Amino acid sequence: MKDKTASLTSFMKQRRMGLNDFIQKLSTNSYACKHPEVQSILNLTPPQDPELMNSNPSPPPSPSQQINLGPSSNPSAKPSDFHFLKVIGKGSFGKVLLARHRTDDQFFAVKVLQKKAILKKKEEKHIMSERNVLLKNVKHPFLVGLHYSFQTADKLYFVLDYINGGELFYHLQRERCFLEPRARFYAAEIASALGYLHSLNIVYRDLKPENILLDSQGHIILTDFGLCKENIEPNGTTSTFCGTPEYLAPEVLHKQPYDRTVDWWCLGAVLYEMLYGLPPFYSRNTAEMYDNILNKPLQLKPNISNAARHLLEGLLQKDRTKRLGCTEDFIEIKNHIFFSPINWDELNAKKMTPPFNPNVTGPNDLRHFDPEFTDEPVPSSIGCSPDCVLATASIKEAAEAFEGFSYAPSMDSYL
Secondary structure (H helix, E strand, C coil), X not given: CHHHHHHXXXXXXXXXXXXXXXXXXXXXXXXHHCCHHHHHHHHHCCCCCCCCCCCCCCCCCCCCCCCCCHHHECCCCCHHHEEEEEEEEECCCXXXXXXXXXXXXXXXXXXXXXXXXXXXXXXXXXXXXHHHHHHHCCCCCCECCEEEEEECCCEEEEEECCCCCCEHHHHHHHHCCCCHHHHHHHHHHHHHHHHHHHHCCCECCCCCHHHEEECCCCCEEECCCCCCECXXXXXXXXXXXXXXXXXXXXXXXXXXXXXXXXXXXXXXXXXXXXHHCCCCCCCCCHHHHHHHHHHCCCCCCCCCCHHHHHHHHHHCCCCHHHCCCCCCCHHXXXXXXHHCCCCHHHHHCCCCCCCCCXXXXXXXXXXXXXXXHHCCCCCHHHHCCCCCCCCCCCHHHHHHHCCCCCCCCCHHHHC
């Protein structure tokens, strides 16, 4: 039992690594590198996608230049407007902090990103894509909302809804798996959010339990839109190698063009994990896991309903042209027999009672956040960077510094 617990703990920790860090570790593993599929993936050196790369790379510009944040920008906002209380999340480019606005005492989750780190990894387009997608999400109940954004000389700040029911990852870690009615409820709310993004021609691409939060009542909130791909028409494809290893669809591993059905594969993987406790093709050996995703038939234990079995077989279909959702997208998922107990209008109106209530006592209740985050001291530089005044670089310099940054359409076009 100790070995099994250690194995699961190791698995949970590994899952928190970014894809780039994962690839770097994989490339130093002599056994894994011998696997032909792994060699093929490593040869891609993600994310070397033409969409993201500059054909004539130049030295990284100074991060102190001003970036046009478009309609979400609030030029009068500044870090000193907030009292930063706790670290509640971490990522490749910065941290997410619980913050209370000093004027009205309202609580927010403030995502603070380091410009220098973004520039170094050439991730400007992903960061701006996240901002654009956040702006389009103002109307959906299961997507985190952006209030506004601002910047200092060296940082970007996204002021987001504060959600404190905990990551789905955190609850799965504690409970190992969920009963089918609870898994169905979460899968339905996730599917509704994905269907809405698809209606805006956005493919999410990074669905995993760490990116799925519960609000204070127990409803799903999808967050972290850094890997979203915009402007994917119903029959459109893209080819960027990105995602999280356990949830990569076969077509992504094969480096083939893929479409919005990649999100339905990920929904299948998350539903499988909710029901069984681990992703469907998981192995501690990364090369073996990739081989499983590509070649191993889906194996389902008999402790789930026939409807759940049928849904998982449809979503985890290795051939994307035969996958559930390939023809009519969300409508096919919505109409599947597994979701027959769901009244979709009531679901989207949040009139269905969640199967689990986080029972938080208020904004200061952090019981559902991982102590790995909340025990970390709040960096003094968060509240007051070396230059808390917006930088004054020219628009031309800003465009050169963050080539590929696009302007988000006016929110009026989504009303």
